[in-house]
Amino acid sequence: MTFVHERLTVEPHDRAGALRKDDAWLAEQWADPETRVLVVSGTRVRVEGGRVPWVPPADAPEGARVLLGQRGGRTWFAVIVGSALARGEEGWLPLRGLLPVLDDDPADAPMLLHAVGVAEWHAATRHCPRCGGSLDPRAAGHELVCVDCGRSQFPRMDPAVIMLVTAGEPGSDDERCLLGRQSVWPEGRYSTLAGFCEPGETLEDAVRREVAEETGVAVGAVEYFGNQPWPFPASLMLGFVGRATTTAITVDEDEIEDARWFTRAGLRAQAESGEVVLPGGVSISRSLIEHWYGGSLPGRW
Missing domain, CATH: 3.90.79 (Nucleoside Triphosphate Pyrophosphohydrolase)
Structure with missing residues (x-):
């Protein structure tokens, strides 16, 4: 696939x-x-x-x-x-x-x-972080040099984790995945959870921390899935699959308005009816969901 x-x-x-x-x-x-x-x-x-x-x-x-x-x-x-x-x-x-x-x-x-x-x-990046001076583009747009102190700036990428969390016997009809939604999204939109990696933190621990902060679900094993450039404004999205060790949900009501567990059959039925609308485009979120589901799903943002 x-x-x-x-x-x-x-x-x-x-x-x-x-x-x-x-x-x-x-x-x-x-x-x-x-x-x-x-x-x-x-x-x-x-x-x-x-x-x-x-x-x-x-x-x-x-x-x-x-x-x-x-x-x-x-x-x-x-x-x-x-x-x-x-x-x-x-x-x-x-x-x-x-x-x-x-x-x-x-x-x-x-x-x-x-x-x-x-x-x-x-x-x-409008001013030099060292002296506040003006910046002049060099290297065909890939370097900004301060006209006052000569300090060079280069593009930075912020590592962000995006994860599909699962619970239950892998591959069984009862296995579930965890999806959430933000309050600013149109009704019915659900996606995988995501967040930025903090200083001194491994990517796997960032997955566990973000899931716990946003939904109260504890995650144990974490496996790497893939990555995707995501310049919103400067992220590298690193995809993971995590296994939940608890399933009770308590949303933070700040970043996440609602989070739910979905079985494969339930997710398919709600995607077909339009009750749930899944990410589309070239989003790695869609890839994570369909990888777990085992095929294509209808509907997209």
Whole structure:
């Protein structure tokens, strides 16, 4: 079974990191009419006709150029411009709004996540943390250098755990999985639990802590499942499957409004009726749920 989050690796691009400081090569690639450019306004990307448009350099606006890399005999860039462009026109979506597009056409997903991740970093990193000075982009958008003290900043990724917790005899009709929902979500949406890893904490302990904090359920054994870039704004989602040692639920009523145990049959029935709506797109959450279920499930966010 191919899981939905694995579509992000269908056609990975060569990031050409060694060429990011080769100004002559970058200029040559920018002058090539076969090169393609993604315009990012702030952290939003335009969608036209259900697809993300890539334009030749001649049609790209002025902005911060980010080398994404090479794929299919072409060089690919992103250009980051101010957020005013997205405010002035329709069709500009944040990355969450792009998930259905990535699900339908996943070939460009790795480059889109790359581009938006760098754009999020540029938007969040406005001043030098050492002296407060202004930052100048270098290395084709992948380095920010302070114009006053010379300190360099590089993109950071925040490790976050996302987990499907199970209880009962594995593979039996009575085995259950734990899903929760936030109060801000539309009615019926449920997903796997997730949270950020804290300093000095292993990933497995982060799984146990987050589940206990959000639902009161204790988790014992934890097994790694897979990972996924998730630039909201700068996360690397690390997926796990955990085995519960207790099943009583006490939600924190802060991050989680409700949490429930679902059998396979119950989850299928409620997904078919629309009572429960599961994550969609290229989400690793969907992959975790369907891995446990043993096949595809209907409905998606």
